[in-house]
Amino acid sequence: MSEEATADEIIVCQDVCKWFGDFQALKNCSLRVQAQEVVVIIGPSGSGKSTFIRCINRLEEHQAGDIIVDGIPLTRDVRNIEQIRSETGMVFQQFNLFPHLTVLENITLAPIQVRKMRKDEAQDTAMSLLNRVGIPEQADKYPGQLSGGQQQRVAIARSLAMSPKIMLFDEPTSALDPEMIKEVLDVMQELAETGMTMLVVTHEMGFAREVADRIVFMDGGEIMEVGTPEHFFTNAQHDRTKLFLSQIL
């Protein structure tokens, strides 16, 4: 590993490259994330945002460059991959809840199977997480019986049940009706306030402005610009950043 992480750096990406066949989706992406930092990733469609955060928990395999998560280098080694995945939660645009399990079972499955937690203990944790995301009364329902916003909050609780050190969000509110977006963003904001390290792909500029410590702008598979929200919304450097922001705001 050429790049050593300093004590506080929980994610280190150095010159990460990723090809789908001939098409290069990530071009030398480098990013260092501090523990407890909230980083929002923005950029036009197809710019590689999803691909980038999916490389961090190995849902996609990168072909060049280094990724180190909490001191563990991400290599082909299955043990490293499993360890990184159990320390990293991910929330998807399409929720991806398990439709054949109740809300409670969705949340307790991984703690019981992966962490070997006792069932009653896992259920207690799950109930307190459901309280935290504001839907304890839905515990015994099936995902198909919930609204989109409720499902996404269950998905967040499901990830949190593994007590991850890092949470990855891939457009968590894009599949939601407008009136449900806020309930999910509120949960995410509370999570950020508890000191969770978060990487969030989103088009919600209000959230980015208020919650992000840093914003990353990607375009054409490259990280074009990184900076504080203030920097972004007042004096973005790149023309493409300005263009993108002018279109979206």
Added chain:
Amino acid sequence: MTSAADANSDRSVLPITERYTLIGWVRRNLFSDTLNSLLTLAALAFLFIVASNLLRWAFVTAEWGVIPANFNLIMRGQYPATEAWRLWLVIYLLGAVVGSSWRLLSGKFSGAARLLIAIPFVLMLIPFFSMATRLNLVITAAASAAGFFITGYLPIQRRGRTAAYLLLAYLVVMLILLQGVGAEEGPMPPVAPILWGGLLLSLLLAFFGITLSFPLGVALALGRQSKLPAIRVMSVIYIEFIRGVPLISLLFMGQVMLQLFLPDGFPLVDRVLRALVAITLFSAAYTAENVRGGLQSISRGQYEAANALGLSTYQSTIHIILPQALRAVIPVLVGQFISLFKDTTLVALVGIFDLLGIARTILANPDWLGTQQEVYAIIAVLFWIFSYSMSYASRRLEQRLGVGQR
């Protein structure tokens, strides 16, 4: 123009009671216009001719005496009469296990439970049954009721698991009872499987064919999706080979060739076991293809969510993928199992006396010349009863699991 419009408005303004009476329904659906009326009348005439001929045959011409005279043969083949008590014991225990697992899995004494308890009593109405048979049926009903109510008093925690163990234990006990143990002169002398026959054998072949081929088929379906090329290629070759060969040729191969594949001196001599192996291998390939359909219906997001949570491939297969995949293919699988049940009749062609084989022996007996119609009709009815029960049970299962709803 006007008259059509009138007719329409007429229909919609009919008083509620008119719209839903029998006569109203008949007039609207069967005699709405001339063509429809003619078709209705033609169909009725056809039905009348067929039904009256059938009824005349069933109640006047047919010589039903062949059935009671060969009843034991039809039910259990050559299984010795002196050992028939073992079969009844198997049936009592089945009643008890069904009653008990009903309590464990459903908890309620619902309509379907009453239906199950009623079966022995309905069977008692069959006119030629002896008093002993009727008594045995009452005991069976009592055993299932006892199983249900006694289980209700037991403090059992893991209900599903207990029911599974109960079923497993039952299978072992059943096989021991059927097969027998100890010496020829002992209390339970061995009865070679080749002597098991009739309905008993048809049900056993179907049951074990299904339960043994199911896990094999699921494993093959997963193997076909495996990332390891060796496993994938082997699964594909197996599935495609078996699916390209008719069951009857597998049955013949089983009888004459199985010995070649097994180590010398391997005691797989029994014809029935060889047939069961062929049926199982055959059915597994079809199960695999059906399960594959279910696996393909699962979105990538499910795999990704399982991976992102840190579940291993094994864990996500067992807890996420298979439950959904299997649920999606219950109707197809049950359809396949029903055809397997009916296909077991092919073993009659390799000299095994299942229901169809027994029918052929009865018909070969000079005493019963010319009773083909009666014998085959009864065999057909028996197959229909069990096939229909399977499809009914599968529909209930689908409803309970809420297939298509979540």
